Amino acid sequence: MAASLQWVQSLRTVFQAATEPHPSIKSPTEIHSIRLFAALMLVLALLIVVFTIIPFLPEFFSPDSEWFGPDLLATGIVVLLVTSSWWSRRGHVQVTNYLVSSTFLLAIVVFAYPDMGLWELNFINWAVLPLMLASMFAPLAFSALLLFFLTLGSALIAYLTPEASFIEIATGPLAFVIVTFALQVVAVLYFRRLAAERASQEVETERLRMALENEREINHLKDHLMATISHEFKTPLAAIYTASEMIENYNDRLPAERRMELLHRIQSQVNGLSDLVSEVALMRRMQGGTFPLERQMHNLRAFCEELVRDYETFNAPDHDYTLNYTLSDDEVCVDMRLLRPIVGNLLSNAVKYSRSGSPIRLEMSRVDHWLLVTVEDQGVGIKLTDQTRIFEPFFRGENAPLATGTGLGLKIVQDCVALYGGEINFTSQEGIGTRFAVRLPLSAA
Structure with missing residues (x-):
């Protein structure tokens, strides 16, 4: 045995x-x-x-x-x-x-x-x-x-x-044919099931890999965002503290113009912090998919004039601003929650990456059912090697290391334009300047 x-x-x-x-x-x-x-x-x-x-x-x-x-x-x-x-x-x-x-x-x-x-x-x-x-x-x-x-x-x-x-x-023989053909069908279906399971496993593996990559990217973005926000908060808070301390200790000896200058500095830094928090909140809402369009009638001429006036008065008064508003109507049906960060970030970038005294041009016009927004500067421009990455979050160009900012501005602009169903294009040459053009669809009120 x-x-x-x-x-x-x-x-x-x-x-x-x-x-x-x-x-x-x-x-x-x-x-x-x-x-x-x-x-x-x-x-x-x-x-x-x-x-x-x-x-x-x-x-x-x-x-x-x-x-x-x-x-x-x-x-x-x-x-x-x-x-x-x-x-x-x-x-x-x-x-x-x-x-x-x-x-x-x-x-x-x-x-x-x-x-x-x-x-x-x-x-x-x-x-x-x-x-x-x-x-x-x-x-x-x-x-x-x-x-x-x-x-x-x-x-x-x-x-x-x-x-x-x-x-x-x-x-006799034909019975073998019928039986074996039935066995063959069973075998083919079995191996097709194996192949389907294999494909399903590959899809699931790829899904898990993508989920892991997304999780890693999100964690990286969170870490980068926290580090950036911490860094961006320190400078304006220090300026606010310094200005308020000077007013507190030397208020009776400061000229009225100097006191007003310190108050404007505090207001400017507070506005900057508010804009930073608003950018982060806006980006989070857009990524969460809970941002439906809400178009209402707004006075775009007054919006553009106020934005340019704020930059001329408080944010960057040492530039030559030009506003070219050619729409026939002042009241236009738009979603200001998206239009404001689009125009604001483009104008802010033009100011940051331009030499003092250089011209900055904001143009708003209409062609058919499209609202056209153009921001043009004569600043440092964007290096050719950086132009494919400027819409990445936290990316900063090599030729503008001293400019302040989170690196989220253009990413927010791109996401806002995408939510609006529009288009964004730019042309830039290093040392000559940059021109951003945005097309947004218009609808009736």
């Missing part, structure tokens, strides 16, 4: 080694397919040897024997099956499948003639089964074509051979 179990275990080890895929094959689905295909080829070769070759070995080497041709063909098929088993282990399952299937089909066409006796019925019995099983990994259309030809061939044999009726063939 122990010897028998040892022999069975040894045979199992040899069989596993004979069907083990090549080490370069890593996919679980391909490993299962290759193992099944290689095992199928070996089992079919063993069956043909046992039932087709061994019983007729005494007559095998006699050319005059009526079994010489079929046994020679069976031997060739056995060699082909063993070779296909070895070749499929390297991943060439589809190629060996078509080769084996085509060989069996050719064998039936060449040898299955009525004038060679009724051995063709036995041959079909053994040819149909491996033929259909070998095509398990082929498309169903290919297998259906084989089924059609085999059924047609069986009917033709029954017609040309009076000794064999179609009922006899149908209950």
Whole structure:
């Protein structure tokens, strides 16, 4: 008993080694397919040897024997099956499948003639089964074509051979065809399920990878945002503290103009802090997807004039501002929650990256159903290598390291324009200046 179990275990080890895929094959689905295909080829070769070759070995080497041709063909098929088993282990399952299937089909066409006796019925019995099983990994259309030809061939044999009726063939060889074709459909559906599971796993893996990358990016942005906000808060708070301390300690000795200058500095720094908080809150709302458009009638001329006046008076009075408002109506239906940060950030950037005294031009016009906003400066410009990255959050150009800001302005402008359904373009040349142009769709009130 122990010897028998040892022999069975040894045979199992040899069989596993004979069907083990090549080490370069890593996919679980391909490993299962290759193992099944290689095992199928070996089992079919063993069956043909046992039932087709061994019983007729005494007559095998006699050319005059009526079994010489079929046994020679069976031997060739056995060699082909063993070779296909070895070749499929390297991943060439589809190629060996078509080769084996085509060989069996050719064998039936060449040898299955009525004038060679009724051995063709036995041959079909053994040819149909491996033929259909070998095509398990082929498309169903290919297998259906084989089924059609085999059924047609069986009917033709029954017609040309009076000794064999179609009922006899149908209950014999054709029954093998039907059974094996059903098995083939099951096998194909099984491997399609494996492939679908593999694709689903790949999609899920990619989704998890993207989620992990997004989480890392969000964490990075949060860290960068906190560091930037901390840095941006220190300077205005220090200016506010210094100005308020001077007013508190030296108020009676300060000229009225100096006191007013310190108060304006405090107001300017407070406005800057307020704008920073508003930018962060706006960016968070836009990323959260809770920002529907709310268009209302607003006086755009007054908005532009007030914005330019604030820069002329408080924010950056040492620039030459030009406002060109050419809309026929002062009242326009717009969403000011988006338009204000668009114009404000573009104008702020123009001021930050322009030399003192240089001209800055703000233009607002209308073409058909589009509102056109243009901000142009003659500042340092944007380096060509930086122009593809200027809309990235926290990105700062190499040629403007001393300019203050969070690096969120243009990102906010881009997101606001996208929410509005508009377009943004720019042209820039280093050392000459930059021109931003925004197109926003208009609608009736």
